[in-house]
Amino acid sequence: MKSRHAAPLVAAAALLALPFGLTEFWIFIAVEVLAFALYAVSFNVLLGYGGMLSFGHAAFFGVGGYTAALVVKQSGLPPVLAVACLPLAAMFVSAAAALVIGFFSVRRAGIYFAMLTFAFQMLLYTIALKATPLTGGDDGLTGLKPPGPLAQPLAYYYFALAMTAAGLHVLHRVVSSPFGYTLRAIRANALRVQYLGINVRAHRLAAFVVSGAFAGLAGAIFALSNGNVFPEWLNWTASATPVVMAVLGGTASFLGPALGAAVYVVLEVLISGRTEYWPLAMGIIIVIIVLLMPEGLTGLWRTGIVRRGARAAPLPTREAR
Amino acid sequence: MLELIAQHFAWAQNPVVLARQTLAGVSNGMLLFLISAGLSLIFGVLRILNFAHGALFMLGALIAVSVAALLPDPLAGFAAALVGAAAGLGLLGAAIETKLLRRIYRAPHEMQLLLTFALVFILGDAAKLIWGREEHFVAMPALLAGGAQAFGLVFPLYRLFLIAAGAAVAAGLWVMLYRTRWGIFIRAATMDREMLAALGVDTRALFTTVFTLGAALAGLGGALAAPVVAVGPGLHVQVLIDAFAVVVIGGLGSVLGAFVASLLVGLVNAFGVLAFPGLAVVLTFGCMAIVLIVRPRGLLGTAE
Numbered sequence: 001m002k003s004r005h006a007a008p009l010v011a012a013a014a015l016l017a018l019p020f021g022l023t024e025f026w027i028f029i030a031v032e033v034l035a036f037a038l039y040a041v042s043f044n045v046l047l048g049y050g051g052m053l054s055f056g057h058a059a060f061f062g063v064g065g066y067t068a069a070l071v072v073k074q075s076g077l078p079p080v081l082a083v084a085c086l087p088l089a090a091m092f093v094s095a096a097a098a099l100v101i102g103f104f105s106v107r108r109a110g111i112y113f114a115m116l117t118f119a120f121q122m123l124l125y126t127i128a129l130k131a132t133p134l135t136g137g138d139d140g141l142t143g144l145k146p147p148g149p150l151a152q153p154l155a156y157y158y159f160a161l162a163m164t165a166a167g168l169h170v171l172h173r174v175v176s177s178p179f180g181y182t183l184r185a186i187r188a189n190a191l192r193v194q195y196l197g198i199n200v201r202a203h204r205l206a207a208f209v210v211s212g213a214f215a216g217l218a219g220a221i222f223a224l225s226n227g228n229v230f231p232e233w234l235n236w237t238a239s240a241t242p243v244v245m246a247v248l249g250g251t252a253s254f255l256g257p258a259l260g261a262a263v264y265v266v267l268e269v270l271i272s273g274r275t276e277y278w279p280l281a282m283g284i285i286i287v288i289i290v291l292l293m294p295e296g297l298t299g300l301w302r303t304g305i306v307r308r309g310a311r312a313a314p315l316p317t318r319e320a321r
Numbered sequence: 322m323l324e325l326i327a328q329h330f331a332w333a334q335n336p337v338v339l340a341r342q343t344l345a346g347v348s349n350g351m352l353l354f355l356i357s358a359g360l361s362l363i364f365g366v367l368r369i370l371n372f373a374h375g376a377l378f379m380l381g382a383l384i385a386v387s388v389a390a391l392l393p394d395p396l397a398g399f400a401a402a403l404v405g406a407a408a409g410l411g412l413l414g415a416a417i418e419t420k421l422l423r424r425i426y427r428a429p430h431e432m433q434l435l436l437t438f439a440l441v442f443i444l445g446d447a448a449k450l451i452w453g454r455e456e457h458f459v460a461m462p463a464l465l466a467g468g469a470q471a472f473g474l475v476f477p478l479y480r481l482f483l484i485a486a487g488a489a490v491a492a493g494l495w496v497m498l499y500r501t502r503w504g505i506f507i508r509a510a511t512m513d514r515e516m517l518a519a520l521g522v523d524t525r526a527l528f529t530t531v532f533t534l535g536a537a538l539a540g541l542g543g544a545l546a547a548p549v550v551a552v553g554p555g556l557h558v559q560v561l562i563d564a565f566a567v568v569v570i571g572g573l574g575s576v577l578g579a580f581v582a583s584l585l586v587g588l589v590n591a592f593g594v595l596a597f598p599g600l601a602v603v604l605t606f607g608c609m610a611i612v613l614i615v616r617p618r619g620l621l622g623t624a625e
Contacts, residue, residue, distance in 0.1 A: 047431060053429075053434070055434060104614050107617070110430060112617065114370075114430060114434065115370070115569060115573075115613075118565075119566075119569060119606065119609050119610060119613055120610065122562065123603075123607070123610055126603045130600060236561075237441075240434070243434065243435055244435060251431075277446050277449075277450070279443075279445060280442060280450075283439040283440065283442035284443065286436070286442075287439050290425060290428070290432045294428060294432055
C-alpha cells in the first residue's frame with residue numbers, strides 16, 4: 001500500500017517544485033509538455049485501450065484551442081469567470097465536434113476509421129482557414145493572454161498542472177472502469193463483444209467523445225500559453241503528432257504517452273533551436289521508433305533495455321490486421 | 322438577389338471560359354490520376370496508405386528540373402526528364418519498399434502510417450537540402466507550347482498533351498491489370514493476399530514491383546506537371562491532399578475509381594475556383610465527406 005502511493009506523491013511533489021528550478025522559457029516549455037501529455041494520453045485512450053487509430057485527433061486539440069481563444073477574446077467575461085469557463089467551454093465544444101465526427105467515423109474500423117477521422121480533420125482545417133470572421137483565417141487568432149490572475153507564467157504553470165492532473169485522473173478512472181475494460185475487450189475482439197450483447201458502436205463513440213473532450217482541454221491549455229492559435233494546428237502534418245508521442249512513450253501503458261510527449265517536446269525545442277531541419281530529424285526519430293522500438297520507451301523499460309534482439313520481442317497486443 | 326446570382330455565374334455562358342476550365346480540369350485530373358493510381362494500387366496490394374506519395378511526385382518534378390537543365394535541346398531535355406523522373410522514382414520506390422516497408426507489413430496500422438508519414442518529412446527536407454527552397458520552372462518544349470484552334474477557340478497544346486499522356490497511362494494500366502499474368506496477381510492480391518501466397522505466388526516480389534510502379538507513376542506525374550506548376554518545397558502538400566481525396570472518393574484499391582474521381586476532383590477544382598472563389602479546397606473535402614458518409618467504400622471500391 002505504501003509503495004503504491006509513494007510514486008505518485010513523489011511525482012506530484014516534483015511537478016509542484018519544478019518551476020523553481022526553471023527559467024521563464026523552460027516554464028513555458030513545461031506548460032507545453034503538460035498540455036501535450038494530456039493530449040497524447042487522451043489520444044491513447046482510443047488507440048491503446050480501444051484499438052481505434054484516430055488520425056484526426058488534431059481536430060479536437062485545435063477546436064479546444066480556438067474555443068479558448070474565443071472565450072478570452074470575444075466573450076467579454078470578467079477574468080475570474082473566464083478562467084472557470086475556459087476548460088468547460090473547450091471541453092464542451094470539442095466533445096460536440098467529437099460526437100458529430102465520431103458518429104460517422106466509428107462505424108468503420110481499422111485503417112478506414114483512421115482515414116475518416118483524417119478527412120474530417122481536414123474539413124475542419126479548411127473551415128478554420130476560411131471562416132475568417134470567427135477564426136482569423138490564415139493568420140489565426142493571435143495575442144492571447146491568460147485571463148487576469150493567470151497572466152504570470154508561474155501561475156499559469158500551476159493552472160496547467162491542475163488541469164492536466166485532473167484530466168489524467170478522470171481519464172484513468174475511465175479506463176479503469178467497467179467501461180474501460182469493455183473498451184479493451186472491443187480492441188481484442190469486437191465481434192465477440194457484440195455477440196455478448198454489448199453495443200460496440202456506442203462504446204466506441206463514447207470513448208471517442210471523452211477522448212476528444214480532453215484533447216480539446218489540452219488544446220485550450222496550450223493555446224493560452226502559446227498566445228496564438230493557427231489553422232496549422234488542424235493541418236494534416238499535425239495528425240501524426242499525438243500518434244508519434246503515444247508510440248514513442250508506449251501505447252501499452254496509461255502514462256507512457258505522457259512520457260512520449262515530454263521527450264518529444266523537449267527534443268523539438270533542443271533540435272529546432274539548432275537547425276531548421278527539425279522535420280528531417282523527427283522523421284528519422286520516427287523511423288527508429290517504428291523499426292527498432294515499436295513498444296516505445298515504457299516498452300524498453302518493461303522488456304529490459306539491454307535485452308538483445310529487441311525486434312524479436314512480441315508484437316504489441318493489438319492484432320495487426 | 323437573382324440578378325446577383327446570375328452575375329456571379331455569368332462566366333457559365335462564356336464558351337471560352339467553359340472550354341478553358343474544362344481543359345484545365347481534365348488535364349489536372351490526369352495528373353492527379355498518375356499519383357492516385359499508384360496510391361490506390363499500393364493500398365490495394367500492400368494495404369499501406371502511402372502518405373509519402375505526394376513527396377514522390379514532388380521529387381519527380383525536381384528531378385525533371387535537374388535533368389531538363391542538363392541537355393541543351395529543350396525537346397530532348399523534356400523527354401529525358403520524363404524518363405529520368407520515372408526511372409529515378411522507381412528506383413527510390415524499390416529501395417523504400419525493400420529497406421523499410423517490408424519490415425512493417427505485420428505491424429499495427431499506426432506503425433505503418435507513422436513510417437510513411439516520417440518519409441514525408443525526410444523526403445521533404447532532403448529535397449530542400451538538395452534543390453534549395455526556391456521555386457523552379459521548367460520550360461515547355463516549343464513543340465507543345467502553342468495552342469490548337471478548333472471551334473473558334475484556342476486550346477493550349479500542353480494541356481491536350483497532358484490529357485493524351487494520362488489517357489495513355491490509364492490504357493496501359495488497364496492492359497497490364499486485365500490482360501497480363503502479373504495483372505491477375507495484382508488483382509488477386511487486392512482480394513486475398515494470403516490465398517495468393519498460399520497458391521505459390523511470390524508476393525514479396527509482387528509487393529516490390531507494385532510499389533516501384535506506383536512510385537514511378539508519381540515521378541512521371543511530377544515530371545509532366547513540372548512545366549505547368551511552380552516546382553518547390555510545399556508542392557507535395559496540396560498534391561497529396563488532392564490525391565488522398567481522389568482515392569477516398571474513387572474507392573481505395575480501385576484504379577478505375579481513381580480515374581473517375583481524378584476527373585471529378587480536377588473539374589470540381591477548376592469550376593469551384595470560378596463559382597466559389599477561395600472555397601475550392603472546401604469543395605474537394607466536401608465531396609470527400611459526402612462520399613464517406615453516404616458510401617464509405619467510395620464510388621467504385623469494394624466492401625472491406
